[in-house]
Amino acid sequence: MTLSPERKRELLCQMYTIRAFEEKAEELYAMGKVHGTMHLSIGMEASAVGSIAALRPDDLILSTHRGHGHCIAKGADLNKMMAEFMGKETGYCRGRGGSMHIADVESGNLGANGVVAGGIPIAVGVGLGLKMQRRDQIILCFFGDGAANTGAFHESLNMAAIWSLPVVYVCENNQYAMSLSVRKAFAIERISDRAAAYGIPGVTVDGNDVMAVYEAVKKAVDRARAGGGPTLVENVTYRWRGHSKSDVNRYRTREEIEAWKKKCPIKRFRARLIEEGILTEEEADRIRDEAYAAVDAAVAFAEASPEPSLDTIEEGVYA
Amino acid sequence: MRELSYAEAIREALRQEMQRDERVFIIGEDVGVYGGAFGVTLGLIEEFGEERVIDTPISELTIAGAITGAALVGMRPVGEIMFMDFITLASEQLVNQAAKIRFMFGGKEKVPFVLRTPAGSGTGAAAQHSQSLENWFVHIPGLKVVMPSTPYDAKGLLIASIRDDNPVIFVEHKLLYKVKGPVPEEPYTIPLGTAEVKREGRDLTIIATSIMVQRALQAAEQLAEEGIEVEVVDPRTLKPLDKETIIRSVIKTGRVLIVHEACKTGGFGGELAAVIAESEAFDYLDAPIVRLAGRDIPIPYNRTLEYHAVPQVENIVEAARRLAEGRV
Known part of the structure; x- marks a missing residue:
């Protein structure tokens, strides 16, 4: 289950790229270059990267409204992603989807989702379709702590469990469903305890430890691929930024946010790789700088890209 | 067959x-x-x-x-x-x-x-x-x-x-x-978006959906005995909608009665009426477009109340007769 040094460097690179993308997204928004809203996963990069590291390239994911990290970790082209974010014709969805609906089907990303828990039932169908076609792929479905309190969660985990579908459910518990703390929204200690209700394994991991996430999800992926059915993995993490652009953090303290920033998943993984002798400080800096440069190049690509033509406004509704 | x-x-x-x-x-x-x-x-x-x-x-x-x-x-x-x-x-x-x-x-x-x-x-x-x-x-x-x-x-x-x-x-x-x-034994398809004229007539058009097509056809039989020739058009697919067949029929008859079971307010009849009113058929209308639809109530349990909650053959006959006789 150990990853090669090369692979670990790649994971650090992905984490930096996500951070760079989202910091840039915030900046572009502040500059008035994008409209609409966005949901940033800054501080949660280990959850996206560690989970997807456990997949094969041909495996599939369903993402969430907070999905930039999932998309990048699944291998998205930053240019197309940034172009989508900026509403350009060259974006993944020709500018029709935006931040909340980026899909990159060729890389196996079946889409972010604007509805909390929207992807959870779809994962049942994807898992069912894969199983019926005897394809050896699995579907990994991300969702947040808020989604775990919807009816969709209950219906879907049960259905995936009774049919032993090749689904891995990854709950990114970032402590808040918009403003509602998990302490107020759950009467149980761990969201993964709910797995017992469906007769499937449930595991809670430190979601800021990329290797711990990888190991837990890998076990779930192997189990799903072997026909053992779904697993519920809970990655305990924290979003540093507000829920969306309208959030002024009235429901939590600055001290709490600062305490979590000290647990930065990127700094932690970087330090570990240096300690393991996989990287030097200079090499780590280079990885970081390359990630920020790639994002800058993506912005340049997006800014130079055309807006969708008004003549095409009605395209793509029906096949 | x-x-x-x-x-x-x-x-x-x-x-x-x-x-x-x-x-x-x-x-x-x-x-x-x-x-x-x-x-x-x-x-x-x-x-x-x-x-x-x-x-x-x-x-x-x-x-x-x-x-x-x-x-x-x-x-x-x-x-x-x-x-x-x-x-x-x-x-x-x-x-x-x-x-x-x-x-x-x-x-x-x-x-x-x-x-x-x-x-x-x-x-x-x-x-x-x-x-x-x-x-x-x-x-x-x-x-x-x-x-x-x-x-x-x-x-x-x-x-x-x-x-x-x-x-x-x-x-x-x-x-x-x-x-x-x-029903033919072999597989066949009816393209989505093609309405069908279920019965030809010259005096008025009834556009009906689902079970109301059957009721409209029964009503048309009765009205034919009175000398009123009803054309019954079944859109078959509400979306996509075959506007052409509908408009052609209204141009031919000049009078249109829309019948569906769903509640009248916000029902598909409003869309059909608007499609006709916006089309070239408007100039051919000899009477207002009439909708006969389910009452704006939940479906009641009692047999008599349930029966009267949605259009029945006799309601269609009555509404079509009034329309054909110019009493609308």
Whole structure:
């Protein structure tokens, strides 16, 4: 289950790229270059990267409204992603989807989702379709702590469990469903305890430890691929930024946010790789700088890209 | 030609498509050994097995999610929602997900599924098992809405819906399940978006959907004895809508009565009336467009009240007569 040094460097690179993308997204928004809203996963990069590291390239994911990290970790082209974010014709969805609906089907990303828990039932169908076609792929479905309190969660985990579908459910518990703390929204200690209700394994991991996430999800992926059915993995993490652009953090303290920033998943993984002798400080800096440069190049690509033509406004509704 | 009931015609379409295409499967509540609440899928589990005729727990939202997800990875699912009333529970996946995936993803994905569901009153099942909610889905870009009125149409439209690359809401009527009519044995399709003139006439046009087509045809028989020749047009698919056939008929007769079972306010009749009023047929109208639809009430339990909640043959006769005689 150990990853090669090369692979670990790649994971650090992905984490930096996500951070760079989202910091840039915030900046572009502040500059008035994008409209609409966005949901940033800054501080949660280990959850996206560690989970997807456990997949094969041909495996599939369903993402969430907070999905930039999932998309990048699944291998998205930053240019197309940034172009989508900026509403350009060259974006993944020709500018029709935006931040909340980026899909990159060729890389196996079946889409972010604007509805909390929207992807959870779809994962049942994807898992069912894969199983019926005897394809050896699995579907990994991300969702947040808020989604775990919807009816969709209950219906879907049960259905995936009774049919032993090749689904891995990854709950990114970032402590808040918009403003509602998990302490107020759950009467149980761990969201993964709910797995017992469906007769499937449930595991809670430190979601800021990329290797711990990888190991837990890998076990779930192997189990799903072997026909053992779904697993519920809970990655305990924290979003540093507000829920969306309208959030002024009235429901939590600055001290709490600062305490979590000290647990930065990127700094932690970087330090570990240096300690393991996989990287030097200079090499780590280079990885970081390359990630920020790639994002800058993506912005340049997006800014130079055309807006969708008004003549095409009605395209793509029906096949 | 051989006769089949509406339910048998639907079953035959399912069977033939499942034989033809192994990607087609059935999923819903009690669709297996039970055969569905109205027996439509009876016997299919024996022929195709549990893998392709899948009984689900009572989880409508996830039935809709399951057909969406399976369609995304290359299957062609046919879901069933036991009563159209329960489609309320599945709406999130249908309206926010299935209908929009293609557009949101820049026209790159497709979601080919059919969701069959029985609508309509007349069974004494009262307010939560009798609704006709088709127009909600007509309102959603990305969905198609099909409503067959005869066994022949049911088979041809269902096969076309299964072969269509979009999510299709296929609305059946409970009281039609036992109605018999000629149905060819071989598979055939009726293209979605083609209305049919079910009866020709010169004096007025009745545009009716689902069971109201049958009632309109009975009304037309009676009116013919009085010398009033009614043309009955069945859109067959509400979305896409064959506006041309409708407009042509109205131009020919100059008078139009729209009949559907769903509540009048916000029902499909309003859309039909607007389509006619906006078209060149407006200049040919000799009378106001008239709608005859379900009352704006939940369906009552009591037999008499239930009967009078939605248009019956005698209501259609009366409304058509008034219109033909220029009393509107």
